[in-house]
Amino acid sequence: MTAVSAAPATPPATRAPRRVGLIGWGAIGRVVGTALAAGEVPGAELTCVVDNRPLGDAAPAPQLPLESALTSCDLIVEAAGQGVVRAHGEEILTAGADLLIASTGALTDDALTARLRAAGPGRVYFTGGAVGGLDLLQAARALGPLTEVTLTTTKLPATLEQPWMDEELLHRMRTATGPVEVLRGSAREIPAKFPRSTNVAASVALAVGDPDAVRVSVVADPAARHTRHVVEASGGHGSYRFEVRHLPDADTPATSQVVPYAVLRSLAALAGRPGMIL
Template identity: 40%
Template sequence: MIRRLGIIGAGGMSDTVLSALSEALPAPLEAVSLLVRPGRQEEGTALLERFGDRLAMRRVVHDECGSFLADAPDLVAECAGHGAVGEHGEAVLSAGADLVIASTGAISDDGLHDRLKAAAERGGAQLILPAGAVGGIDALVAARLSGLEDVTYTGRKPPRAWRGTRAEALLDLDGLTEPATFFEGTAREAARDYPQNANVAATVALAGAGMDATRVRLIADPGIARNLHEVSVRSSAAEFTIRLEGRPSSANPKTSLTAGYSVAREVLNRVLPVVV
C-alpha cells in the first residue's frame, strides 16, 4: 500500500489525476511530490495547494530528479509525455519505485523498453501500463493467453485533435466534410509517427499481439465532437469489439480525459482495501 506518491508533470493530466485522488482517497497520503521542468515550480506548487491537506499532509515540488527520488515515493505516475519516460523512467525504477506511464507509446522504442525492464529488475519495481483512454484491456490480456488471431485498433477523432501532427500535411483538416483515413499500419508505426495521439495503439499492442502484429487505423472525422476508440479482437477464447467514446481533455484535445482517470485508478488500486 502506497503512502508516498510521485507525479511527473504539472499539466492537465496531472490535474485530473490529483483531483480524482483528492475526492476518492479514504485518507490523505503521507506525501505527494511533483517533478516539473525548471521554471515551472510555481505552477506545480499552485496545483498541489489547490487540493491541500485532503490530498496529502506533505506536498513538495522538485525540478530535479535526484531530489524528487530522495522523497522516496512508493509509486510514481508519469503524466508529462514521451520524453519524460525516456528522461526519468530508468532512474525511478532503479530507485525501487513502481512507475505508471501514461505515455505508453514511448516504449514502442525497443531499446527504451528493454532499458526500463532492466531498471525494474534492478530496483525490484514494476513498470505499469494503465488502460488509458480505451476499455477492454483486461479482456484482451486474457484472450492473449488463449492465442490471438487478429487485433485491430481504430482511432477516430475530430480534425482539431490532429492539429500539430503529420496529419496536417496529409489532409486539409479545416476543410474536411467527411471522415478521412490518413494512416493505416502497425502499432509501432502509429506510435512513432503520431506519438501524442497513439498511446492507445501502443497500449493495445503491448497488452495483446505486439507492436508489429497489431493493426491501426487513424481517422479524422468532422462529424464527431469526441474521441472514439475501437478495439476488435479475434482469439481462440473469444471475439469482441470494444467501442469507447471519450471526452477530450480541456487542457489538450489530443488526449482523452479518460487517460488521467485511468492513472488515478492505478494509484487507488494500491491504496484501497478492495481492488477492481
C-alpha cells in the first residue's frame, strides 16, 4: 500500500488531467466535488459522482454506477465511509484506477489491507484528514520505536452515539454536564466502534505503523464547540505532542469542516502540482 507522500515529478503541463470519480455526495463529497468542478485543482477534473441516492441536478457531474465510473476514471476518491473501502476497494484497484481513501478507519483491518496490497494495478493512497503531524511521526519512527502513542478525541455526545451502546452509557452521554470518557482501546478497535467519527485514530496508526501500539480515548463533551484531537508520542529519541481543534460540519457534525480540504490537498499532489509535499 502506498501512502500519499509527494507530488509526482512530471509537470502537470506534460500529462493528461486526472479523471476523478467521487464516491459520496455528503459533507466531504459536496465540497470536494464542487471544487473539482470549478477547476480549483489544476490537473484534475471531476468526471462523475457515485452515490446510492438519486442526486438529480445536485451534483455538477454525471451520476454513474461504480461499474461505469471505472471505465471512465483513473482516480476514485472515497468520501462515503469505511464500508465503501471494504466492499469496493479491490474492485477499484483491479480495474486499474487509483484509490484515495478518506475513511482511513477501514485500513486497520489487516485482512482488508492485505487484499488491497495484493490488488492492482491501481494504487492506494490515504489522506490524514483532521489530524496533523503524521509526517513527523513517520520520520520519528524511522529513528527507532515509539514506546508510547496516545490519542484523545473529544466530540459532542450526539456525534458519538452508536447502535452497540447500552442504555446506561447512552444516558450518561445524554445527561453529561462535563466530559465523559465513552470508550478506551487501541487504534485497531476504536475505528470499528465509531466508523464515522474516529478515522483520525487510524491515520495516526498508519503513521506509527502499528494500530495496536496507539491507545485511544474517546470523550463526549456537551461543551465541545470544536472537535479536539490530542496526539502524544514518545521514544528514546524524543517526545511529540500535537493538538488540533476543528469546527464540525454544520450538517454532519461527526465530520470536521477541514476534512474535505485535506482531501483536496491530497488530490492536488496526485494531480502533479509542483512543489507539493504531503
